[in-house]
Amino acid sequence: MVTATHKTAPEAGITGISVQLRNLSHWFDKGSERLPVLDRIDLDVAAGESVALLGPSGCGKSTLLRLMAGLDAPREGKVGADKVRIIGPDPSRLLVFQDPTLYPWRTIRQNIALGLEARGLACEHGHRVEATLKQVGLEGFGTALPHELSGGMAQRAALARVLVNDPGLLLLDEPLGRLDALTRLTMQAELLRLWQDAGFTSILVTHDVEEALLLAQRIIIFSARPARILQEIRVDAPYPRHRDAPELQNLRRDILETLGHSHEL
Amino acid sequence: MNTMSTTFAPTEAPGTAPAFRLRTMSHTNLAAVAAWGGAAAVTAAWPDQTSWLRTSLLAIFEVLGALSLAIAAFALPAERLPWLNRLAPWFTALPIALSVWEMLTAKTGLLPLPFFPPPQAILEVYTDDNGRLAESAARSMILLVPGYLAGALTGFAIGVAVGWSRAVSYWGHPILRFVGPLPATAWLPIAFFFLPNSWSASTFLIALSTLFPVAVLTSSGIKSVSSSYYDIARTLGANERFLVTRVAVPAALPHVFVGLFMGLGASFAVLIIAEMMGVKAGLGWYLQWAQGWAAYANLYADLVLMALLFSAIISLLFFVRDRVLAWQKGMVRW
Ligand SMILES: Nc1ncnc2c1ncn2[C@@H]1O[C@H](COP(=O)(O)OP(=O)(O)OP(=O)(O)O)[C@@H](O)[C@H]1O
Numbered sequence: 001m002v003t004a005t006h007k008t009a010p011e012a013g014i015t016g017i018s019v020q021l022r023n024l025s026h027w028f029d030k031g032s033e034r035l036p037v038l039d040r041i042d043l044d045v046a047a048g049e050s051v052a053l054l055g056p057s058g059c060g061k062s063t064l065l066r067l068m069a070g071l072d073a074p075r076e077g078k079v080g081a082d083k084v085r086i087i088g089p090d091p092s093r094l095l096v097f098q099d100p101t102l103y104p105w106r107t108i109r110q111n112i113a114l115g116l117e118a119r120g121l122a123c124e125h126g127h128r129v130e131a132t133l134k135q136v137g138l139e140g141f142g143t144a145l146p147h148e149l150s151g152g153m154a155q156r157a158a159l160a161r162v163l164v165n166d167p168g169l170l171l172l173d174e175p176l177g178r179l180d181a182l183t184r185l186t187m188q189a190e191l192l193r194l195w196q197d198a199g200f201t202s203i204l205v206t207h208d209v210e211e212a213l214l215l216a217q218r219i220i221i222f223s224a225r226p227a228r229i230l231q232e233i234r235v236d237a238p239y240p241r242h243r244d245a246p247e248l249q250n251l252r253r254d255i256l257e258t259l260g261h262s263h264e265l
Numbered sequence: 266m267n268t269m270s271t272t273f274a275p276t277e278a279p280g281t282a283p284a285f286r287l288r289t290m291s292h293t294n295l296a297a298v299a300a301w302g303g304a305a306a307v308t309a310a311w312p313d314q315t316s317w318l319r320t321s322l323l324a325i326f327e328v329l330g331a332l333s334l335a336i337a338a339f340a341l342p343a344e345r346l347p348w349l350n351r352l353a354p355w356f357t358a359l360p361i362a363l364s365v366w367e368m369l370t371a372k373t374g375l376l377p378l379p380f381f382p383p384p385q386a387i388l389e390v391y392t393d394d395n396g397r398l399a400e401s402a403a404r405s406m407i408l409l410v411p412g413y414l415a416g417a418l419t420g421f422a423i424g425v426a427v428g429w430s431r432a433v434s435y436w437g438h439p440i441l442r443f444v445g446p447l448p449a450t451a452w453l454p455i456a457f458f459f460l461p462n463s464w465s466a467s468t469f470l471i472a473l474s475t476l477f478p479v480a481v482l483t484s485s486g487i488k489s490v491s492s493s494y495y496d497i498a499r500t501l502g503a504n505e506r507f508l509v510t511r512v513a514v515p516a517a518l519p520h521v522f523v524g525l526f527m528g529l530g531a532s533f534a535v536l537i538i539a540e541m542m543g544v545k546a547g548l549g550w551y552l553q554w555a556q557g558w559a560a561y562a563n564l565y566a567d568l569v570l571m572a573l574l575f576s577a578i579i580s581l582l583f584f585v586r587d588r589v590l591a592w593q594k595g596m597v598r599w
């Protein structure tokens with residue numbers, strides 16, 4: 001089956017980071033009880049691949065992304081990046097959070113420069129901030145404060161804050177969840193273009209089956225909490241995909257059916 | 266129509282008919298001007314019971330009040346007028362209160378001396394004893410400013426350490442909780458005993474009174490910073506130093522300013538008490554000195570000066586806050 005062959009060769013010279021999940025389980029302590037969230041997950045994501053994660057709300061998708069970002073340590077099993085066990089966060093694996101959470105005291109430009117500044121690269125690579133602002137369509141808003149931005153603009157700024165660091169693994173937690181239908185469409189096209197151009201590995205959490213079908217080479221469907229992998233679907237259609245393509249419609253029906261049963265299992 | 270006068274604005278385009286711009290004085294401004302005029306009349310025309318040195322000077326000030334309001338109403342650019350109109354009730358109430366006070370004291374003697382001096386007696390303190398007042402104010406500032414700054418900086422540092430580090434918090438937080446509620450003035454006997462002179466003792470007490478609110482508010486501000494702010498910075502490669510200085514502290518600044526404000530109030534209280542108890546100089550000492558001589562006019566004059574000075578200092582703090590926290594209020598940055 002076809003996986004990463006449809007995308008153009010990376011031109012920015014970033015190599016994607018591969019991800020390995022081995023028998024991964026996670027739970028939260030809830031008083032004296034355990035709240036199981038992830039249940040024995042095994043998954044491999046190839047370097048440069050684009051994967052979408054679908055699953056019912058509250059099943060543990062954000063938790064899984066946090067583990068891959070290295071923000072939390074798994075209770076059981078292993079998380080690896082390029083076959084090296086992840087022990088903490090790293091600027092090569094970046095997470096775009098479900099909420100944009102820009103720092104309200106920093107201008108948009110300063111927010112985007114955060115990673116460069118934290119690593120002491122702000123001087124050498126400062127010009128990249130401007131380029132990234134442009135890339136996400138926020139030129140002219142560099143000196144604006146976060147509260148002056150619309151929800152969609154804030155989400156794009158949060159994306160830029162991550163992109164400017166040239167991550168090898170981009171973890172996207174419903175980045176388009178709050179956008180209106182039209183902005184969503186342009187942003188989907190934008191994400192696709194970014195991924196095709198930059199060559200990073202992309203793992204996208206979404207609630208929108210259509211979005212997964214348009215963007216991902218592989219779709220992983222999770223059960224309700226504790227999340228188990230119910231189904232993996234490969235999407236072979238070439239990019240750019242059209243939402244009305246019959247093959248996508250068929251896949252869509254399958255996915256919705258699996259999701260519909262996810263609560264019963 | 267409440268028209269008092271009209272002004273002719275210059276024409277904007279030569280050749281066309283001159284455009285009239287009617288500038289009218291609002292009722293409220295008119296009332297303020299009248300009130301100042303009335304106050305001046307009461308002061309000047311109604312003879313004092315006992316003669317006061319500065320009665321005519323008071324009347325002059327009241328006339329000046331009326332004149333400057335009238336001039337402002339016509340000379341201020343139009344966009345500043347709402348500001349004047351908004352304050353007009355205050356500008357009216359002030360001379361009325363002054364006149365009532367004047368009538369109850371200097372004009373009729375209904376309120377007994379020496380406890381109730383007339384306004385001109387207080388004016389007299391400012392004209393005749395301003396040297397001593399100015400020196401007192403300066404001595405107070407020499408105590409307050411270093412003490413407050415030292416306390417604010419130390420409190421901020423302690424607050425950041427307690428708010429950030431679990432280990433420091435384990436030991437520091439209970440101490441803050443236990444010692445913090447003690448009013449700094451309770452340390453007064455000890456401070457004056459252990460420290461070499463009254464200036465250092467008072468500075469220490471002022472610093473102490475500022476330290477606690479600043480430390481408590483700073484640490485609680487830092488503890489309440491949303492963990493997602495840290496997550497973002499950590500994934501982007503921030504080290505601990507960056508997390509403290511660029512994430513925790515800016516996010517906690519709104520709390521820090523509340524602490525600075527509370528500390529300022531506490532430091533004023535300690536300043537006055539320290540001056541009364543040991544320093545023998547400054548505005549607090551002046552109060553006690555005036556009371557000793559039954560010079561109540563001096564006492565009131567001192568209180569007014571203190572109120573002006575302290576509220577000016579608080580305004581300065583708010584001015585700084587509004588600039589530093591412009592992002593929070595959603596104000597325009599400049
Ligand atoms: N820090 C935490 N402490 C305790 N419980 C948590 C924590 N984070 C998440 N949970 C719980 O774990 C479960 C999964 O949460 P998670 O945020 O991963 O879901 P999700 O799949 O991202 O949901 P959604 O699609 O609504 O964003 C939820 O039941 C949530 O209550």
Ligand SMILES: [Mg+2]
Nearest residue numbers: 061062098173
């Ligand atoms: Mg989530």
